[in-house]
Amino acid sequence: MDYKSDIALRESSLNIVKQSGRALSDILYSKFGCVATFKGVDFESDASFGQQKRQTVAPEKRFSVKLRAGVEVSVWKADLTNFPVEAVVNAANSSLHHGGGLAQALCEAGGTQIQMESDNYKFKYGSLPTGEAIVTNAGLLPCRKIIHAVGPQLSYNPLYSEVSRAEPLLKITITSILQKATEYNLDSVAIPAISSGLFNYPLSDCAKTIVSTVKDYYERFPHRQFPTKIFFVNNDEPTVTEMHIACRYILSPNQSNPSLSYSQAAERNTRSAAKTASIQIGNVLITLKSDKIEDEKTDVIVNTASSDRNLKMGQISKALLSKAGDRMQDEILKAPGQRVVITGAYKLRCKEVFHTFCSFHNQQTAAHKSLSDSVRECLWMAVANGHNSISFPAIGTGHLGFPKQEAAYIMLEAVADFAQTAQTKMDVYFVIFPSDRDTFQAFEGQMKSLQHKISNSSSRQGFDNKEDFRFNKAPTPQISLRSPYKESLHEAEKWLDHLLFRPSRSVVIYNNFIQHLSEKEYLQLSRLTRKGVKFEEFLSKGHACLTVDGDSAEDVVGAALQVEAMLSTVQEEFAREEKDEMCKLLAEVPRERERKTKTVDNSSWEFKERISDFRNLGLWILKVDKVENLNLKKLFDLKKNQLGCSSSEKMFQRIPAQFCEMVSQIGFHAECAPPEDPKYGEGIYFAGTVKEAMDVWKEEKNKYLYFVEADVLRGDSTEGQRGLILPPAKGTDPQVRYDSVSGVSDISVIFSSYQALPRYIITCEKKQAQGYPK
Numbered sequence: 001m002d003y004k005s006d007i008a009l010r011e012s013s014l015n016i017v018k019q020s021g022r023a024l025s026d027i028l029y030s031k032f033g034c035v036a037t038f039k040g041v042d043f044e045s046d047a048s049f050g051q052q053k054r055q056t057v058a059p060e061k062r063f064s065v066k067l068r069a070g071v072e073v074s075v076w077k078a079d080l081t082n083f084p085v086e087a088v089v090n091a092a093n094s095s096l097h098h099g100g101g102l103a104q105a106l107c108e109a110g111g112t113q114i115q116m117e118s119d120n121y122k123f124k125y126g127s128l129p130t131g132e133a134i135v136t137n138a139g140l141l142p143c144r145k146i147i148h149a150v151g152p153q154l155s156y157n158p159l160y161s162e163v164s165r166a167e168p169l170l171k172i173t174i175t176s177i178l179q180k181a182t183e184y185n186l187d188s189v190a191i192p193a194i195s196s197g198l199f200n201y202p203l204s205d206c207a208k209t210i211v212s213t214v215k216d217y218y219e220r221f222p223h224r225q226f227p228t229k230i231f232f233v234n235n236d237e238p239t240v241t242e243m244h245i246a247c248r249y250i251l252s253p254n255q256s257n258p259s260l261s262y263s264q265a266a267e268r269n270t271r272s273a274a275k276t277a278s279i280q281i282g283n284v285l286i287t288l289k290s291d292k293i294e295d296e297k298t299d300v301i302v303n304t305a306s307s308d309r310n311l312k313m314g315q316i317s318k319a320l321l322s323k324a325g326d327r328m329q330d331e332i333l334k335a336p337g338q339r340v341v342i343t344g345a346y347k348l349r350c351k352e353v354f355h356t357f358c359s360f361h362n363q364q365t366a367a368h369k370s371l372s373d374s375v376r377e378c379l380w381m382a383v384a385n386g387h388n389s390i391s392f393p394a395i396g397t398g399h400l401g402f403p404k405q406e407a408a409y410i411m412l413e414a415v416a417d418f419a420q421t422a423q424t425k426m427d428v429y430f431v432i433f434p435s436d437r438d439t440f441q442a443f444e445g446q447m448k449s450l451q452h453k454i455s456n457s458s459s460r461q462g463f464d465n466k467e468d469f470r471f472n473k474a475p476t477p478q479i480s481l482r483s484p485y486k487e488s489l490h491e492a493e494k495w496l497d498h499l500l501f502r503p504s505r506s507v508v509i510y511n512n513f514i515q516h517l518s519e520k521e522y523l524q525l526s527r528l529t530r531k532g533v534k535f536e537e538f539l540s541k542g543h544a545c546l547t548v549d550g551d552s553a554e555d556v557v558g559a560a561l562q563v564e565a566m567l568s569t570v571q572e573e574f575a576r577e578e579k580d581e582m583c584k585l586l587a588e589v590p591r592e593r594e595r596k597t598k599t600v601d602n603s604s605w606e607f608k609e610r611i612s613d614f615r616n617l618g619l620w621i622l623k624v625d626k627v628e629n630l631n632l633k634k635l636f637d638l639k640k641n642q643l644g645c646s647s648s649e650k651m652f653q654r655i656p657a658q659f660c661e662m663v664s665q666i667g668f669h670a671e672c673a674p675p676e677d678p679k680y681g682e683g684i685y686f687a688g689t690v691k692e693a694m695d696v697w698k699e700e701k702n703k704y705l706y707f708v709e710a711d712v713l714r715g716d717s718t719e720g721q722r723g724l725i726l727p728p729a730k731g732t733d734p735q736v737r738y739d740s741v742s743g744v745s746d747i748s749v750i751f752s753s754y755q756a757l758p759r760y761i762i763t764c765e766k767k768q769a770q771g772y773p774k
Helices: 011-020 023-032 101-110 113-125 160-183 203-220 237-251 262-273 315-324 326-334 364-384 404-421 437-455 486-500 512-516 519-531 553-585 611-615 630-643 657-666 690-696
Strands: 003-008 035-039 060-066 072-077 087-092 133-137 145-150 188-191 229-234 276-281 284-290 300-304 340-344 352-356 389-392 426-432 478-483 506-510 534-540 543-549 597-599 619-627 649-654 684-687 704-712 717-719 740-742 747-750 756-766
Touching: 003 486, 011 486, 011 553, 023 035, 023 478, 023 486, 023 553, 023 657, 060 237, 060 276, 072 237, 087 101, 101 113, 113 133, 133 160, 145 160, 160 188, 160 203, 203 229, 203 237, 229 237, 276 404, 276 437, 284 404, 284 437, 300 315, 300 364, 315 326, 326 340, 340 364, 352 364, 364 389, 364 404, 364 426, 404 426, 404 437, 426 437, 478 486, 486 553, 486 657, 486 704, 506 553, 512 543, 512 553, 519 534, 519 553, 543 553, 553 630, 553 657, 611 619, 619 657, 630 756, 649 690, 657 704, 657 756, 684 690
Parallel strands: 072 229, 087 145, 087 188, 188 229, 284 426, 300 352, 300 389, 389 426, 717 740
Antiparallel strands: 003 478, 035 478, 060 072, 133 145, 276 284, 340 352, 506 543, 534 543, 597 619, 619 756, 649 684, 649 704, 684 747, 704 756, 740 747
């Protein structure tokens, strides 16, 4: 279950968010593990992190299926520069110069930070080979990361042999994308038709290869945790249609004729693909489709029945009765109700059938109202009965004689009106008989008209000169936070409250990764001084600090957020380099990132035996995560043999929340938990008890505290002293040194990260001691 919080933005806080752009989203995820989305915020253009406002198309969902691995795959017609997802994929070239096509659009929307990070990668590592992918921050885009992937480039109008040679490379490219999403714990990723545009890969072949690669990947790795949502997103109709065809044929073969070849299915589905359209309004997805309504699998099918409840009257009633069986006729005759009667589905594939009895005689106004009220009543009855999908026929267009255009207009208006206040998700289908082209075209025309109003929602013209629909109203500016843990959400809210809602003209940032800032980051900071902001870096008791000062609180906080974003990037780079170094020491190929912790049950002995270490200090244990990192364990054992230690000691370290995941991945480092006063040396500190840890790392009135329980190899130890960067030599030979140093009470300082093995990460809430689960 996710915890959520909406934080309204007003006046100065809104201006700060506009200026800082997407840097704030990266910080909230890096520091607190919270996913942030922004509503009602028009990000301003900035010299180094700017964005040009641009028009985007309204997202249309065309297809969705859930694979056996639990992964949801869907096809969308949408603009990747404005698609709400954790990561978007950029179809990049090997030089990572984003000067055309999708790459250029993403850079224009996301600001120069994207190209800057790409240039930095190329400077360090050279060109990106075909088939590989890298990850950068997303700048001002409404996502967390961009995955830049290089697909194969073909000649114009390539021969079949060239396409065959390129196919394995495209498969490698898609696999690299999924691996990067796994490595960065990205739950959802939007993938375009890579290589099909400027790189000349034939569109139909490209779609087939991309979809089949995703299918094969999750069949090989059915227990992958990330990503769990794959969106195939393109903004042009031919590409969307081909992706739709490929997904239906490859991922949902039951909807396709298995005797057809892919090319035959593509040819057939290309004709039928035009006979579907979707519009999203709030929580409601409206889909027009050409099909037989008696074959629908939605929760509810709506039937338009005669006033005497004779289901043998009318084409729709007869079709439903023929498939459901005579028991439905028996039930409807006995069932209570007036305008809408509910019966069972019997042999139909739905859950219930809603039978409507509309009278469309004489007075046009009354007939309009009757049809509109019937649609609304069916929708609200579906909600009341806990349903999430409903299928309507074109009510009134048969023997009741409603003009097709008019019926389509009234029914769509009723659904759009329902969508204004719908609080739960609902899929609404208008199902038109395949041979009834005129009715389909009438509904299609009204769908396009409604889509046009949504796409131009900035205008204040309502539907039929009525009051605007809710989707045309500007949303209240706010930050929406989502986190699986309430303590993370609380800390993020507290941090935002201090920074955004109590802005100051002087902000001090405490973070030892300040010492890792490179010339590139300092150059970026120098650009911010043009706004009158000043930066000063200093050390205080071994803590790296950076002060941001200026005449305007808004400019100061905006600059501080840019610094925090840089530090998040530096921290990620540090962790990747450490992980690569670990693999080199073990002579192993770097593996994809996987979760290294497992939450233990609060009724287990692992949870209960730790209660006594914390209870007397007024600390309530909320969660115990067991660290299971095989590589760290191997390096720890090697270090134990090297030092000749027969045993280790259980010790504790208190760390900020933002470093918990990092410790589970790459172990302990001095940057993560510098003590209040490093008087025994500049190494990695541990305390023998939780109480001692509270003294070494002052708790600063935080509500939630995070401890790591570790096995520590103290070995041959001696007394520490200020300024040590290595243990002292044992004698005259500087190559022979102590294994660690000690302080008063039960403090130990090590200078090699592999001398300590994280075992448990313990999340506590500070409160009065109280009873624990038994």
